[in-house]
Amino acid sequence: MKLYKIAKGILLDHNNSGYIIDDEWDSLINRDDLAGYLQLIFADTTPINDEVKNEHLSGKILPPIGSQEVWAAGVTYLKSRDARMEESESSGGASLYDKVYDAPRPELFFKAIAQRVSGTGAEVYIRKDSEWNVPEPELTLFINSKGNIQGYTIGNDMSSRSIEGENALYLPQAKIYEKSAALGPCLLVAAEPIAAESGIKMVIKRNGETAYQDATTVSRMKRSLTELVGYLHRECDFPVGAFLMTGTCLVPPPTFTLQPGDVVEINIDGIGTLVNTIALNPKHK
Template identity: 40%
Template sequence: MEHTPASLAFLFACFPGVAIMKLVQFYQPGQGTGVGVVQGDTVLDLSENNPDIETVNDLIQIAGTVRMSISELVDRMMNHQDEAVTEYAYDDLDTVPDIAVPHLTLPVFAPEVWGFGVTYKRSAQIRDEDAQNTIYDQVYTSPRPEAFFKATTSRCSGPNAPIGVRSDSTLTATEPELAYVLGEEGEIIGYTLCNDVSAWDLEKENPLYLNQSKIYFGCCSFGPTLVTPDSIEDPYNIDISCQIIRGETTIFEGQTNTSQLARRFEELNEYLYRDNPIPPGTLVSTGTGIMVPNELSLVDGDIVVISCPEIGTLSNPVMQL
């Protein structure tokens, strides 16, 4: 049986209300990872006066133990601060990772990352054109969704960190997606943006090469923030945009809206958890509705920028492996 840390006993005191919020993880030189609460253009250091909270993973574990939502837990912490907390400018943290300066990291250290594919009609159409068969259209309309293991934390990149192009791929593409993080009971505890970087040429050569297409160093980035569900009015009405910048030229721009999703998250979770133990903190990426033309495959030095109003902007440079 897990026990609530003594320093968090105040959580059962009088509670003034639930805050709507977005969270980040950030690196502090000499201190390691901390959790921040984004308020406007400012990030408040939640970890400074809460030594039990070094990561969002800690929040997930404690929230499960005391049976609160992440919002309730963080709101109580913020309202019971006895001392002033350090504030950072968000723009100062949103910088290239450097151990000498504070910077954003992955918003959660996901023990597993899972992906779902062909959840948008546009994705099914484009993939079928390339494959010259109907396997993608079939999975789009089938009861069972396409699910695949995508990454572990060590294979993922946070904001402003490089994403990878496999050394044996000549057609690697960005796949901008809405993603969510799972809690102790399988509930969605937050939303973020994900870039499911994929070596399309390997997958097109043979569907059995899907794992090699999907899983390698730098194959996934996500962030920059983790937005709690109570701050998302409708997760099925979120605008997502993507840009690919090469040198000083924007070579691609695309947009989609999650209203085009053909499957609900409850359905995805039903298949994900079926006979399959999923650890808390797992990231689930829900598929892409933005398809980049084959002739605009990623090359070393490109910058991929994925944005949505609710979550922010995830930017990553491309690195040839």
């Protein structure tokens, strides 16, 4: 089952049928057994016709977030560890990433408030004061206020690698700025956990041509999803739930940096494709 946040409300897509849900986003998703609740809805609701459904889905799709915070985990894949060690070698910080990869406690950091999150089809920004900018494709969890995983979406954790590489203490500046995160296109809700074999693929297009592409699977993640959730909820309360990006698994080479106009496409099996165009923030000259 897929929940889409659209301009006119909430659309539930299940077995190729669409259902409009009359509810408020935060209260809908922040519940236990969200999958069971949605099954009751479509069992007792008349689906909309295909033309109306397609019209909704071809229009503007908002990010699947209400007033939640977005957090992120780092260095959860070997490729991410190696890339971070490479970028920070000249600053002497390479050992930090090697140590956290094998440490009992994961790296967790605050990423965004809802205001700074873009949906599919929208722009994400790169910083003007960074010479090396990359997207980071991440399986993203929605966790309700009780600490239970209720859904999955795709996350793009935009990162300024030159800033973080200069000094690890600059991570907040490298990670947190306007439109530095994207979520979408939907919230996948299922009774069972997402399969470890689920594929994650990223394609970056420049002037219509493929500038970078790679793929992997969720199974390559070193830590379990419940482990990451457990650390996030140890000393934090999330009254309306929270989103947790689970770490990047695909890393463009050091010679690659994003440019305005690039299009980033991130696909995760079972969820869909998150598409964003790279831009500069026009408000900050």
